[in-house]
Amino acid sequence: MSTTRSARRRAVLGMVVGLALAAPALGQTVAWTADGAGTGDVFGVSLAGGADASGDGVPDCVAGAPEQHPAFAGKGYARLLSGADGSVLFTWIGDALDDDFGRSVCLPGDLDGDGRADVLVGAPKNDANGTDAGLVRAFSGASGAVLYQVLGAAPGDAFGYSLAAIGDVNADGHSDFMVGAVQSGGGAGYAHVRSGQNGALLRAFNGIAAGDRFGVSVSSAGDIDLDGSIDFAVGAELEDTAGLNAGSARIFSGATGLLLRALLGATEFDEFGHRVDAAGDVNLDGTVDLLVGAWRDDDGGMALTPGSATVWSGANGSQLHRFVGITGDDLMGTSVAGAGDVNGDGWPDVLVAARHDTNDEHTGVVYLYSGRDGAALMTLFGDEVEDSFGLAIARAGDLDGDGLADFAAGATEAGHGAPREGYVRAFLGGRGSIVSYGVACEGSGGFLPKLYLSGSPEAGKRITVEVSRALGGSTALVRFARKRDSVPFQGCTLYLGNLLGSTMLIPLSGSAPGEGTGSKSRQLPITMSPGSRITLQAFISDPAGAQGSSATNAIEFRLP
Numbered sequence: 001m002s003t004t005r006s007a008r009r010r011a012v013l014g015m016v017v018g019l020a021l022a023a024p025a026l027g028q029t030v031a032w033t034a035d036g037a038g039t040g041d042v043f044g045v046s047l048a049g050g051a052d053a054s055g056d057g058v059p060d061c062v063a064g065a066p067e068q069h070p071a072f073a074g075k076g077y078a079r080l081l082s083g084a085d086g087s088v089l090f091t092w093i094g095d096a097l098d099d100d101f102g103r104s105v106c107l108p109g110d111l112d113g114d115g116r117a118d119v120l121v122g123a124p125k126n127d128a129n130g131t132d133a134g135l136v137r138a139f140s141g142a143s144g145a146v147l148y149q150v151l152g153a154a155p156g157d158a159f160g161y162s163l164a165a166i167g168d169v170n171a172d173g174h175s176d177f178m179v180g181a182v183q184s185g186g187g188a189g190y191a192h193v194r195s196g197q198n199g200a201l202l203r204a205f206n207g208i209a210a211g212d213r214f215g216v217s218v219s220s221a222g223d224i225d226l227d228g229s230i231d232f233a234v235g236a237e238l239e240d241t242a243g244l245n246a247g248s249a250r251i252f253s254g255a256t257g258l259l260l261r262a263l264l265g266a267t268e269f270d271e272f273g274h275r276v277d278a279a280g281d282v283n284l285d286g287t288v289d290l291l292v293g294a295w296r297d298d299d300g301g302m303a304l305t306p307g308s309a310t311v312w313s314g315a316n317g318s319q320l321h322r323f324v325g326i327t328g329d330d331l332m333g334t335s336v337a338g339a340g341d342v343n344g345d346g347w348p349d350v351l352v353a354a355r356h357d358t359n360d361e362h363t364g365v366v367y368l369y370s371g372r373d374g375a376a377l378m379t380l381f382g383d384e385v386e387d388s389f390g391l392a393i394a395r396a397g398d399l400d401g402d403g404l405a406d407f408a409a410g411a412t413e414a415g416h417g418a419p420r421e422g423y424v425r426a427f428l429g430g431r432g433s434i435v436s437y438g439v440a441c442e443g444s445g446g447f448l449p450k451l452y453l454s455g456s457p458e459a460g461k462r463i464t465v466e467v468s469r470a471l472g473g474s475t476a477l478v479r480f481a482r483k484r485d486s487v488p489f490q491g492c493t494l495y496l497g498n499l500l501g502s503t504m505l506i507p508l509s510g511s512a513p514g515e516g517t518g519s520k521s522r523q524l525p526i527t528m529s530p531g532s533r534i535t536l537q538a539f540i541s542d543p544a545g546a547q548g549s550s551a552t553n554a555i556e557f558r559l560p
Helices: 003-019
Strands: 029-035 046-051 060-065 077-081 088-093 104-109 118-123 135-139 146-151 159-167 176-181 190-194 201-206 214-222 231-236 248-252 259-264 272-280 289-294 308-312 319-324 335-340 349-354 365-369 376-381 389-397 406-411 423-428 433-437 450-455 462-470 475-489 492-507 516-523 533-546 549-558
Touching: 029 450, 046 159, 046 406, 060 104, 060 118, 060 389, 060 423, 077 118, 088 118, 088 135, 104 176, 118 159, 176 214, 190 231, 201 231, 201 248, 231 272, 248 289, 259 272, 289 335, 289 349, 308 349, 319 365, 335 406, 349 389, 349 406, 365 389, 376 389, 450 533, 450 549, 462 475, 462 492, 462 533, 462 549, 475 549, 492 516, 492 533, 492 549
Parallel strands: 046 104, 046 389, 104 159, 135 159, 159 214, 190 214, 214 272, 248 272, 272 335, 335 389, 376 433
Antiparallel strands: 029 423, 046 060, 060 077, 077 088, 104 118, 118 135, 135 146, 159 176, 176 190, 190 201, 214 231, 231 248, 248 259, 272 289, 289 308, 308 319, 335 349, 349 365, 365 376, 389 406, 406 423, 433 549, 450 462, 462 516, 475 492, 475 533, 533 549
16 A cells, blocks of 8 residues: 555545544434535535545545525536545535536546546536537546537537446547437437547437436446446436336347337335435355336335335346335435445445435435345434435545545535535445444423444444433433343333333533534444444433433434
């Protein structure tokens, strides 16, 4: 490992120690957080990562901010972020107001042959070739200079609505890419495979009927037919083949361009194909599998839309895993991404985002699921109500050099410094699992206290317990148990069963309702057995709460 690479790794690890408590994360350690520049930026609406543009040995990330404020529309921008610390390496800005520049971004690999990863940014409302024809612009990851651009074919094409890295499909030594054009002017939509070297068209795929929004999402599908060529997946969320707006995800041959497989939404209005991504070979059968989001799925006739995401076998199209939202308006499948092996068990894992409708809070939630068996591994929430955390999620590569895959998520509506500025947050992989469950019991001011857990739940290692959004100046009592339960307790719900004698008292800072925050760390006993499960929940002394207290959600962690 080079001196620069080693220094970067040490910087990341040192930063993690400092940031783990500054930015809450259920079940995961925060590497860094990068905020948008100002009001209405919606920074983080698009994300990509996993390739090294800066040349420091750490994979970087790129994020888009199309600047769609209710009162005005900006040009939009995209930022290349250092994977080591989240600092801004380059910022690229759209040409004109309402260009929607940054609606899609991609880090495809090396386009110009200089050994550095380069960057693609989509602007589907750019007017260079007619109103809303759209464009995709390629930038050098080394210098930030424009390499070339590709324009939409006609007005209304919305070319550049989606982008995806697909590897070197034509074997010319340059990484290639896919781009989607949803044809907002009334067309069916199309998707192109483009040369990374110069943007030349390599292959084109078209939707079936006007309004299908074919190309709303695009992805590599790996080599599912084992012919030696990379195949491609395209989502068409409003396709009507299986019912009105049921949607589809179609897989095309990289060798011939012919349709290999059509996956269809189950019922009308599912909008299946809203997001597609390669899941990796989750069942280890030698073919890449496909992850598809259907954010309007009513799961068999519910009045509202919990949404769903499914993993489909690349080998035969069978369903391997299915994930459904937990409430009627969760919109599960808002975003999906193959994550790589986050927990180190040898199977690639998957990320799925939802609105998170519990208690009508809508913070946004990102779930990490095991590719091995579909079990929940991690649960991560946005910081505040209506943050839209997880509207974009992406694999980030290995940021800290521990051999585990890391990932990133955007919270487009969040306002750390200004309304709707948005942020991007990177998370480090960890062994074991930490999953949130249950509903908090509100306290003073109507706030729902939150319980977070960060660190790696392994025998002999330290975890950090954090309580936030509680009554300032109060104290939280954290209780531990051996299993989940759900029984009335002090006017709230106790989600713990088979209570352990161990407790933790956490003094909370602040002086007002909702300002109470505090944390403590604890080393897990070296004698804990693999597979052990522990649950915890915090109760806060609060005169305005039920019977004088409020309560957090619960968390279960499991050792690897």
